Amino acid sequence: MAVMNNVEAVRATLYDALKNDDRTLILGEDVGARGNVFLITKDFVNEFGPERVIDTPIAEASIVGIAVGMAMEGLRPIAEIQFADFIYPAFNQIVGEAAKTRYRSNGEYTCPLVIRTPYGGGVRGALSHSVSIEALFYHVPGLKIVAPAFPADVKGLLNASIDDPDPVLFLEHKKTYRLIKGEVPDGHYTIPLGKANVLKEGSALTVVSYGLYVHWALEAAQKLQEEGLSVEVIDLRSIRPMDKATILESVRKTRKLLIVHEDNKFGGIGAEISAMVAEEALFDLDAPIRRLCAPDVPAMGYALPLEEEYMSSPAEMADAMREMVRF
Amino acid sequence: MATTITMPQLGETVTEGTVAQWLKKVGDTVEKYEAFVEVSTDKVNAEVPSPVTGTIREMLVKEGETVPTGAPIAIIDEVGAPSGTKAGDGQAPAAATPPAPVTAPPAPNGHAPSFVVHDGDLEMALRKASPAVRKLAREHHIDIRTIRGSGANGRVTASDVLTASSMGPAAAVGQAISVGTNFAATGAPAMPAATGGAKTPPPSGTSTYGEPIPGTIIPLNQARRIIAERMVESKHTAPHAWSMVEVDVTNVWKWRSREKDRFERETGYKLTLLPFFMRAVIESLAAFPLMNAKFTTDGIYVNKDVNIGIAIGLPTNLVVPVVKNADQKSIKGLAIAAGELIDKARKNKLGVDDLAGGTFTVNNNGANGSYASAPIINGGQAGIVTMETVVKKPVVRDDDSIAIRQMMNCCLSLDHRVVDGYVASGFLADLKRRLEKMPADGSL
Known part of the structure; x- marks a missing residue:
């Protein structure tokens, strides 16, 4: 190791x-x-x-x-x-x-x-x-x-x-x-493609993400934990195949779903996850599904304010999580 | 490939159905056209055939749960297709387990309600209830309007429903807020402010409608729940007015007495006054089409067809099967049609079609000696008329002579949104005239 x-x-x-x-x-x-x-x-x-x-x-x-x-x-x-x-x-x-x-x-x-x-x-x-x-x-x-x-x-x-x-x-x-x-870990090992990872268990909200935003979502969820709000964080790891079972199991438990990704929202990964959950678990949902994603602009600008505007942040994620938990 | 099975629409006016019983379990194979679930609507059960051959992957609705028509109730993996996701998550039906008992009828418990909300808020609470909240509320037989919401802007959350449910009936009442309107069927009626009155002891057990035991709760079965909801809805939405006429049925009585043995011999059905009465009602409806109408938000819809519902009391519930196109039937035809329906009702064999489409209802209420009654209108109709008991009475006739006649009261409840007293009394007078004009020696 x-x-x-x-x-x-x-x-x-x-x-x-x-x-x-x-x-x-x-x-x-x-x-x-x-x-x-x-x-x-x-x-x-x-x-x-x-x-x-x-x-x-x-x-x-x-x-x-x-x-x-x-x-x-x-x-x-x-x-x-x-x-x-x-x-x-x-x-x-x-x-x-x-x-x-x-x-x-x-x-x-x-x-x-x-x-x-x-x-x-x-x-x-x-x-x-x-x-x-x-x-x-x-x-x-x-x-x-x-x-x-x-x-x-x-x-x-x-x-x-x-x-x-x-x-x-x-x-x-x-x-x-x-x-x-x-x-x-040392040596050769594999992790199955199409298998998500529940990084943090929680009861009041499911947050699904991948890539860099997993780290930020985890940071935000831990902050909420200190406030007494219990958020589950799922790292997709594989975007396709989608690990529907893990997502659905979590959403059926928490009844709320937030998807955060860096890519822009329209037609993004979150759209597919959202549609899948709406199709399969509508009657377990206690809040509208929410996606926290980049705005629909052609690219991430070079200027720092533009980059920051495009990207989310742990603080923004925490705000979205709080709103959803309290909905 | 997975095929999602949805709640079928059993009858044109049916908007929801209840899974009465799963005939299969998750993992069972089912043949195309094989019945795999029993659905109940309008107090009847219908077996629903599978549209495909395959394996039941998931049952999405529990026994006793009511969902709108078109809502998914099961997923079947068609033969030869691999199962896409994991098998049902423990929702296999437990045939022996009845639905959770309903919230107890709340009793005054000496606690003032925590706060009072107005009807508008209650409706808002319903509108804002998420799919999960609605589902949980149905499962736990909780009226969302009776729960204080802890979510944003007072929204009732899924946790609120579970909390209210876990607190049990007595506690749930304490938790419940007083509602302005009385949803006696499932919810908590308005509670009096603290009175210090005696507490009703918590229920210690359950019994059945057939053998009610004092101090116990009779869990609501589907039929009882629907009856309750329909009655409350009708009484709430249709302002009932009432009127009664006394009818001389001496001739009808003689006519019926003369024909009844032969009729029974020929058809196997008993001949009662009902078909004679129905015939007169049908003719009066033709003369007063507004009585064969219903109130809608678009206006008063005057029905084209004349479909007469017959209220039939059974030991544990009430059914109202419908004689379709009754205006096209003779008295004999009505007698046979009614006889068939009554026979089916007693054998619990009424189908959905037997119960749908009524435009007006008659209730033969006099069998047990009732002299007058104030019936509740069958929802979506303009009125209901009863036949009370037939008694011999001294009657002063037009020429001031006194005669002993067979007299019967007819009571009418009418939807005052549809018709006023003018039309209703005209209808009753017309009905009386037609019955009294019937010949003592007519033919069926």
Whole structure:
């Protein structure tokens, strides 16, 4: 058991994968000589060579397209999109190819591909280094989406993603990279995809989140605990498949649901969770479902006030929680 | 694939149904068209067939629980499809467990109500009640309007309902706030201020309608609950007015006496005065169509059809089956139709269709000697008329002679929103005239 931050957890997991399975390889912009912009793959190319740690041109469609071919032919590529903001050129390769491979070939081919990418804001990343892309891919059957918040989950879920026979979009919140530290078990282990984690039990309100906001929601819930208000916090960990059972079980207990995410509200992950709960547990609800999300503006601004306006905060979350508990 | 089964609409005017009994358990397989749940509405039970073949994944409604038509009541996994989520969360029906007993009729307990709210607030409380609160209130037989809300702006929360329920009947009354209107069916009637009066001892047990035991509570069954709600609703919404006429039924009596043996031999049904009376009522309704109408918020709807409900008292409840298109039936046809319905009622075999669609009601109230009565209108109708007991009386006739005649009182309750005394008395006079004009030697 070692204490790591999220960068170290990704790095350690990737290293073990390359070390233990010859089929694995990493490809992306600056993953080789530069060792990734966050130094996740630093020195990997020296140990595993340029054929398994491949520096690619700035061409995201090619990165994913090549990786799809590799995966279909038996390799275990781990493709990196340097920032999630740059993933759009690869949209067709992810949605049109990777996600449909198994279906199109009637199961003859699968696409065991992991696409890692740092996402999210709060780091003064401005318009093209702050986006949340999950909702754009959430609609696509055949694609799994993972967004861990803790180092131990990073390792277990990344291992599960590499092992998974189908494509997984692995989202790493860049603000948590070095901010969040935690103990990480030694050795190889996996955490099942599609399984949420109840981080804190509570009785008066269920809060569902993922990524950076899990930490803030937890902080807010602990503050409310001191005020005598009992809030349950669920970390989705996997956005798709959605862990309906855990969410429903919690909502049926607390009868109130707040969803917080950094992505904007309209058509976001919270919309799907909200609809699911309304469909399946309406008669357990004692308050309207609420979503605390980003405003519908095209991007997170660079100016600090704009960034703060776009992002939520533990204080804002605590306010929303108080209102809902007292409703 | 999961198929969600919803509460069927059993009858055109039915808005809700109660799951009387689950005939299957979670995990049981069910064939298409196989009955899997018994639903009760309007005091009858109907078995509902499954629209698919599959396995019951979840039962969303407990036995005894009432939900609106169209509300999901069960989820069935169709055959060959994997179950999407975990199996039912412990909601398998416990056939032996009756619904929780209702809140006891509250007794004056010497405590002043904590505060009084007005009708407007009560309605607001209902409107703002969340789905969870409504469901819990139904399950625990608690009137939301009697609970003091602890939520934002006095909203009644799910916890409030559970708290009120866990405090038990006696305590719940103490908790309950006085309501301006008397919801005697399920809620707490307005409580007097502190009087220091004797407390009613808490109930120590339950008994049944058939064998009531003093000092116990008879849990409300579905029929009793519906009767209570309907009666309260009708009395609350329709301002009742009342009138009575005395009718000379000597001729009708003779006619019926002459025909009854033959009729019974031919049809197997007894011939009573009822079909003669119904025939006269039907003709009077034709002459006074406003009596065959109902009050709606859009206006007074004058019914096209004449469907006569017959009030039938049973040992534990009251049913009002309906003779449809009664205006198209002869006295004999009415006698057979009524005979069939009475027979079904006594065997508890009335279907939903037998009970729906009534436009006016007759009540043969005289069988046990009642001389006059003030019936409650069947909701959504303009009136109800009774036949009281037939007695021989000395009567002064038009030529001042005194004769012994068979006399019967007919009592009418009318919805004063629909008609006034002018129309109602005209209707009663017309009914009296038609009955008295009936021949002693007519044919059925």
